Amino acid sequence: MAETCRILVMASGNGSNFQALIDAVGDGRIPQSRIMGLIVNRGKAYATKRAEQHAIHWEYFNLISNGFQPKTERDPEKLREARNSYDAALAKKILDSDTRPDLIVLAGWMYIFGSRFLNPISAQGIKIINLHPALPGKYDGTNAIERAFEDFEAGKLENNKTGIMVHYVIEQVDRGETILTREIEIHQGEALDQLKERIHANEHQLIVEAAALVVKDIHASKSQ
Numbered sequence: 001m002a003e004t005c006r007i008l009v010m011a012s013g014n015g016s017n018f019q020a021l022i023d024a025v026g027d028g029r030i031p032q033s034r035i036m037g038l039i040v041n042r043g044k045a046y047a048t049k050r051a052e053q054h055a056i057h058w059e060y061f062n063l064i065s066n067g068f069q070p071k072t073e074r075d076p077e078k079l080r081e082a083r084n085s086y087d088a089a090l091a092k093k094i095l096d097s098d099t100r101p102d103l104i105v106l107a108g109w110m111y112i113f114g115s116r117f118l119n120p121i122s123a124q125g126i127k128i129i130n131l132h133p134a135l136p137g138k139y140d141g142t143n144a145i146e147r148a149f150e151d152f153e154a155g156k157l158e159n160n161k162t163g164i165m166v167h168y169v170i171e172q173v174d175r176g177e178t179i180l181t182r183e184i185e186i187h188q189g190e191a192l193d194q195l196k197e198r199i200h201a202n203e204h205q206l207i208v209e210a211a212a213l214v215v216k217d218i219h220a221s222k223s224q
C-alpha cells in the first residue's frame with residue numbers, strides 16, 4: 001500500500017481549482033493523497049470557506065498584514081528585504097509543520113516566490129506545481145486571459161488559440177518545466193466572460209490530471 005501523498009494547496013482567490021483538487025482527492029482521481037492544508041495570502045479568499053466546508057486547516061499569511069512589509073514602504077531595497085524575509089518565514093512555516101507536504105499546488109496563488117522560499121523547499125525534495133491560464137512562453141504573469149483576449153480581438157492571436165498549463169515552479173515566473181498543457185480556441189463573437197468560463201472549466205480538469213501525474217511520480221519514488 002503506497003504511503004499517503006501529503007498535499008499543501010496555496011491560493012489567493014475563489015478557490016475553484018482548490019475545490020477541484022478536494023473533489024479529486026476525495027474520489028481517488030488523485031490517488032492515495034490527502035490535502036493537509038491551505039495557505040492563503042488574501043484574507044477574503046473564498047478558498048478559505050471551501051477549506052472550512054471540508055475540515056481542511058487553513059492559514060492566512062500575508063506580506064504586509066503579517067508585518068514583513070510596511071504598507072507605505074516604497075524603497076526598492078527594503079521591499080526586496082521584506083519579500084526575502086516573508087519568503088524565508090513561509091518556507092520555515094511549511095518545513096516546521098508536522099504535516100510537511102510532499103507536494104505544493106499553487107491554485108491561483110498570486111505572489112511571486114523568491115529563492116528564499118524556493119531553495120529550502122526544493123532542498124527537502126518538495127515539488128511545487130502551478131496552474132497558469134496560458135500556453136508555455138505566452139502571457140506570463142497576471143491577467144493572462146484578458147491579454148490573450150485583447151490580442152484575439154486585435155487579430156494578433158496565433159491561430160486564434162490560447163490555452164492553459166500546469167508547470168513546475170522555478171524562480172523565473174511561469175517558465176518551469178511543463179507538466180500538461182491544453183490549447184483553447186477563442187470563438188468569433190465570444191465574450192471575455194464566456195471565454196473565462198470555458199477556460200476555468202478546462203483548468204479544473206487539467207489541474208487534477210497534472211496533480212495526479214505528479215502524485216504517481218511521488219508514490220513511485222517513495223516506494224523505491
Ligand SMILES: Nc1nc2c(c(=O)[nH]1)N[C@@H](CN(C=O)c1ccc(C(=O)N[C@@H](CCC(=O)O)C(=O)O)cc1)CN2
Nearest residue numbers: 109110111112113130132141142169170171172173174
Ligand atoms: N517564482 C515563482 N513564483 C510564482 C510562480 C512561478 O512560476 N515562479 N507562479 C506564480 C503564479 N503566477 C502565474 O502563474 C503569478 C502570480 C502572481 C504574479 C504577480 O505579478 N504577483 C505580484 C502581485 C500581484 C497581485 O497581488 O495582484 C507580486 O508577487 O508582486 C505573477 C505570476 C506564483 N508564484
Ligand SMILES: NCC(=O)N[C@@H]1O[C@H](COP(=O)([O-])[O-])[C@@H](O)[C@H]1O
Nearest residue numbers: 013014015016017108131132133141
Ligand atoms: N498567474 C496565475 C494565475 O493567473 N492563476 C489563475 O488564477 C485563477 C484561480 O482561480 P480559482 O481561485 O477559482 O482557483 C485560475 O484561473 C488560475 O489559472
